[in-house]
Amino acid sequence: MIQPVAERTPAGTSYLATGQGQPVVLIHGVGLNKEMWGGQIVGLASDYRVIAYDMLGHGQSPRPASGTGLPGYAAQLAELLEHLQVPQATIIGFSMGGLVARAFALHYPQRLAALVVLNSVFNRSAEQRAGVIARTAQAAEHGPDANAEAALARWFSREYQAANPAQIAAIRQILASNDPQGYLTTYELFATQDMYRADDLASIQVPTLIATGEWDLGSTPDMTVQLAQRIPGAQSVVLAEQRHMMPVESPRLVNQMLLDFLGHARTLSDSAKGIVA
Template identity: 35%
Template sequence: MSADRYFDGSGIRTRYRLEGEGPNMVLVHGVSDQLEGWDKVVPYLEKNFRILRFDLRGHGSTDKPEGPYSLDDFAGDLAELTVGLGFERFHLAGFSLGGLIAQRFALDYPERVDHLMLLSTVAGRNEVERARVIERLQAVEKGDFNTHFESSIRRWYTDDFIARNPDLMASAGRSNSLDQASIRAAYRVLCTSDLIEELPHVQSPTLIITGEHDIGSNPRMAANMHKSIAGSSLEILPGQKHSILIEVPGTVAKLIQDFIAGQR
């Protein structure tokens, strides 16, 4: 496994890893996670790509500045990190909150994104979905952080996966090692950001993937993204919920590699 490194940017110090050889690829994790969220996917991709993954601000071992945070903050961090490490142009994949960050980055820096992969992410929430996610945000901001995330396990993982991985499930919702103020700030960005109106301006070839039974990043939203981004590709994974990086990493990696190969 590649060793952790640190990049000192103008505003924050970021933990990152570089792995593999080939064309540049950047992987962006979701809220309350860290770069290890891609651990099961990277072994499939590092054979063909030079991969950069990192902890978002407020997560893992990256600095945790006081909030509030914005989508522009996260995209700006990504821009500074990649320029500093010589990743001038790259394939960009984002999961959940990482997918929102990837959308923002691709819109702001179109000349720097070769292929864009949006995994289990959101755009175009309807009124009911907006109300539901704001309710979850209020619960996170007012109540016990662990209780909220523990209650989310069945939204994230399939019943079969939960049954086969009791030890993982016992720790999946725990956030004792996280800075709760920072994660709340990041969670607010996830819950309140929506770029559906801007997505027709995305210029990069785009792949959209979500699970058939993902409630928060559902197939309806994925289809709307697909319609909004000209020439994009859409993949709905049968039977899957939100945590596709953990439950079906090989499938995700193959879809990404086949998409990039087919678009060259």
């Protein structure tokens, strides 16, 4: 596969696009960028048109304006799809990207073909909320990499960290190089918007997959089940022995789950349109 070259939309969003077929958009987590999806781009691009982009305040995309909320992050994705002339896409959001994917599903339902939320948050407990608010305060005081060591310990297994020191160092560098204000604006949303329009989630009427890892301490299996219960017909999956960064640590496992879901979603779509295989 030819390595895609980053391009920009008129509004400045940096993105990669490769492959042919039904469009699939990948949204990274807070502090990361579109490069986290390398394993998924390789695994999905033979069957789908795969689009990965940098969220506002991350990578090569512009900083969000002061006070930007989740609707602004959803609007960024809508502008990207408009630029690419994509009328509908499957949206796959990881962690903070899962919140953006949910917001997009609520604000732009006509642009949504299917929805995948990976390792994301919903209905935090008081203890979980206090912990993420404390990390937000640390980031505000000390910068984007204030919690890097603790984050990496939550995100990856010890074995993976030991076997892939160069990759772990690169991710640590990505965290440290974030624009402080862009990172903080995004992290504050990540910390506070887990219940964003929760009562409206029942309006989502597309095939939906909610998944996390068995050992994801911040985006727990219980959160996954609760979120799936809010969306009609949503499937919930908990991958055994996986931590938060399972798309990076176990790309083949995650890709197989995604390909199974995407195939199922395509079958449902074709049935709805009266298409016989």
